[in-house]
Amino acid sequence: MNLIAARLNRISPSQTIAISTKARQLKAEGRDIISLSAGEPDFDTPDHIKRAAIAAIEAGETKYTDVAGTMALRKAVAAKFKRDNGIDYTPQEIIVSTGGKQVIFNAMLATVEAGDEVIIPTPCWVSYPDIVQLAEGKPVFVPCSQNNGFKLRAEDLEAAITPKTKWLMLNSPSNPTGAAYSAEDLRPICDVLLRHPDIWVFTDDIYEKLVYDGFAPATIVGVEPKLRERTVTMNGCSKAYAMTGWRIGFCGAPVQLIKAMDKLQSQSTSNTSSVSQAAALAALEGPEDAIDVMRAAYRERRDLVVAMLNEAPGITCSKPEGAFYVFPSIAGCLGKTSAGGTKIVDDEAFVTALLEEQGVAAVHGSAFIYPGYFRVSYATSTEALRDACTRIQTFCQGLR
Ligand SMILES: Cc1ncc(COP(=O)(O)O)c(C=O)c1O
Numbered sequence: 473m474n475l476i477a478a479r480l481n482r483i484s485p486s487q488t489i490a491i492s493t494k495a496r497q498l499k500a501e502g503r504d505i506i507s508l509s510a511g512e513p514d515f516d517t518p519d520h521i522k523r524a525a526i527a528a529i530e531a532g533e534t535k536y537t538d539v540a541g542t543m544a545l546r547k548a549v550a551a552k553f554k555r556d557n558g559i560d561y562t563p564q565e566i567i568v569s570t571g572g573k574q575v576i577f578n579a580m581l582a583t584v585e586a587g588d589e590v591i592i593p594t595p596c597w598v599s600y601p602d603i604v605q606l607a608e609g610k611p612v613f614v615p616c617s618q619n620n621g622f623k624l625r626a627e628d629l630e631a632a633i634t635p636k637t638k639w640l641m642l643n644s645p646s647n648p649t650g651a652a653y654s655a656e657d658l659r660p661i662c663d664v665l666l667r668h669p670d671i672w673v674f675t676d677d678i679y680e681k682l683v684y685d686g687f688a689p690a691t692i693v694g695v696e697p698k699l700r701e702r703t704v705t706m707n708g709c710s711k712a713y714a715m716t717g718w719r720i721g722f723c724g725a726p727v728q729l730i731k732a733m734d735k736l737q738s739q740s741t742s743n744t745s746s747v748s749q750a751a752a753l754a755a756l757e758g759p760e761d762a763i764d765v766m767r768a769a770y771r772e773r774r775d776l777v778v779a780m781l782n783e784a785p786g787i788t789c790s791k792p793e794g795a796f797y798v799f800p801s802i803a804g805c806l807g808k809t810s811a812g813g814t815k816i817v818d819d820e821a822f823v824t825a826l827l828e829e830q831g832v833a834a835v836h837g838s839a840f841i842y843p844g845y846f847r848v849s850y851a852t853s854t855e856a857l858r859d860a861c862t863r864i865q866t867f868c869q870g871l872r
Contacts, residue, residue: 479606479608482602482605482606482608483602483605483606484602486598486599487598487835487836487839488509488511488598488835488839491509491823491827491833491834491835491836491839492507492509492510492833494827494833495507495509495827495833498827498831503831504831505827505831505832505833506831506832506833506852506856506859506860506863507833507852508832508833508834508848508849508850508852508857508860509833509834509835509847509849510849510851510852511647511849511851512710512711512714512716512851513711513714513716513766513796513851514851514852514853515714515762515766515769516714517713517714517715517718517751518713518714518755518758518762520754520758520759521713521715521751521754521755521758522751523754524750524751524753524754524758525718525747525748525750525751525754527750528746528747528750528751529747533746533747533750534746534747535746536742536743536746537743537746537749538743539567539734539737539738539742539743540566540567540568540730540734540737540743541566541567541568541722541743541744541749542746542749542753543563544753545568545749545752545753545756546563546566546567546568547563548752548753548756548757549561549563549566549568549722549724549756550562550563550565550566550724551756551757552707552756553705553707553724556680557677557691557693557694557705558694559691559693559694559697559700559705559724561705561724564727564730565724565725565726565727565730566722566723566724566730567722567723567725567730567733567734567737568720568721568722568743568744568749568752569721569722569723569733569737569741569744570719570720570721570741570744570745571708571710571719571720571721571744572676572678572706572707572708572710572721573599573603573721574721574737574741574744575704575706575708575721575722575723575733576599576600576603576674576676576706577603577606578733578736578737579674579704579706579723579725579729579733580603580604580606580607580609580639581606581607581736582729582732582733582735582736583638583639583672583729583732584604584607584608584609584638584639585608585609585638586608586609587608587609587610587636588608588609588610588636588637588638588639589609589610589611589612589634589636589637589638590604590609590610590611590612590637590638590639590640590641591612591614591629591632591633591637591639591640591641592604592611592612592613592614592641592841593613593614593615593616593623593624593629593641593642593643594613594614594615594616594840594841594842595616595622595646595648595649595799595837595840595841595842595845596613596641596643596646596840596841596842597643597646597647597648597676597840598839598840600641600643601613601841609638609639610636612632612634612637613841614628614629614632615628615842616628616651618788618790618799618801618845621651621790621792622646622649622651622790622792622799623651623653623657624642624661625660626660626661626663626664629661629664630664633664633668633671637668637670637671638670638671638672639671639672639673639674640665640671640672640673640674641674641676642661642673642674642675642676642692643675643676643678644675644676644677644679644680644689644690644691644794645679645680645682645683645689645792645793645794645795646679646792646795646797647679647795647797648797648799648835648837648840648842648847649790649792649795649797649798649799650774650792650793650794650795650796650797650798650799651792651793651794652679652683652687652689652792652793652794652795653689653690654687654688654689654690655688655690655694655695657690658690658691658692658695658696659695659696661692662692662695662696662699665692665696665699666696666698666699669702671702672702672703672704673692673699673702673703673704674703674704674706675691675692675693675703675704675705675706676706677689677691677705677706677707678706678707678708678710678711678712678721679711679712679794679795679796680707680712680794681711681712681760681763681767682711682712682766682767682770682794682795682796683767683793683794684767684770684771684774684793684794685771685793687793687794689793689794691705692705693705693724700726701726702726703725704723704724704725704729705723705724705725706721706722706723707721707722707723708720708721708722709721709751709752709755709756711795711796712755712763713755713762713763714762714766715748715751715752715755718745718748718751718752719744719745719748720744720748720749720751720752769854770796770850770851772854773796773850773854773857774791774792774796774798774850775791776850776854776857776858776861777789777798777848777850777857777861778790778791778798780858780861780862780864780865781798781800781848781861781864783865784861784864784865784867784868784869785804785868785869785871786802786803786804786805786808786868786871787800787801787802787804787805787864787868788800788801788803788804789801796849796850796851797847797848797849797850798847798848798850799837799840799842799845799846799847799848800845800846800848801844801845802816802819802822802844802845802846803844805822805868805871806818806822806844808871808872809871809872810825810829810867810870810871811829811867811870811871811872812825812828812829814828814829816871818836818838818843818844819836819837819838819843819844819845819846820836820838822836822846823835823836823846825867826863826864826867829867829870830863830864830866830867831863832860832863832864832867834846834847834848834849835847
């Protein structure tokens, strides 16, 4: 009898974690490695948030809370959705989970039947297909080209819809491309969805606060309130407040679905950490100047990285609206041979040779279901970014 259940064969370990592990290994061997593979802010959690957590511990807020989160936090989340997105949710329409990831996991496990289709625009975050498959659903990938800013076109969405379509997953700003949807971008997508009343929408807005040059981010229900009754509006503290380790994600959704997610969560993790919830309350209710500082640093780094990558022969890099990633094309590098003698047959060969020959770790596009590209995370110091981009230029100049 097999020890490991067949359901585990449907998923694979995170490829972004695999490349970070390889980079760490090389570093341990004494190699000079710069990692551009991180999916988290390099900033520390702001002080007032840390202090709120310490105060909560000292005040004895160290016990179970409601599964869906403390009432104070759910009210603060509802206020956030009103303030930032113009959406009215009651605390009963909110659940707080162990990171945005658990919100996605709960929503899929609570709703997807075997064979249900989930439309995932690509490039996509690595975990979406695996979570859908764990729930026995079928990911339906819709490629979104660089020419269209890596954004989903209404006609491509329409063409992907079948009677089995249960969900559309939408991520803005996007991991891995940084592309973000404006209200104008979302309007035609909402129009398609209005014509298909059985399809639910999951919007992953976890990078919402990280947008640059005055870009106004938008989310489905904010643009089309008629879709409120079949949308999960997901967000969290991980990226905006540099709180990845605290594990706070949340969503607003119709009560029927929130109850189902609450039931599932009650039999898995129960509430997320009470101390983290106190910290999240301080994050949502507190000043946002720390975010302004991070945003300014990210924007400067984005501009530096885009400019330097576009100087590397064979690479073309668009300038995205948000997040802390860029997703350059390596079309002009494919088929060539590196200075170290590796034939660049695909994006995986590119990132492997780049790591081995120049000590720069980045993630191949195939991990995001989009070959021919690679992801650079600029959530690292300007100095390291400048060094890494110079090495990428050297690598590309060496291709023959
Ligand atoms: C697009 C996207 N959604 C969700 C998450 C998960 O966030 P959390 O750490 O809150 O679970 C990530 C983290 O990398 C992400 O990039």
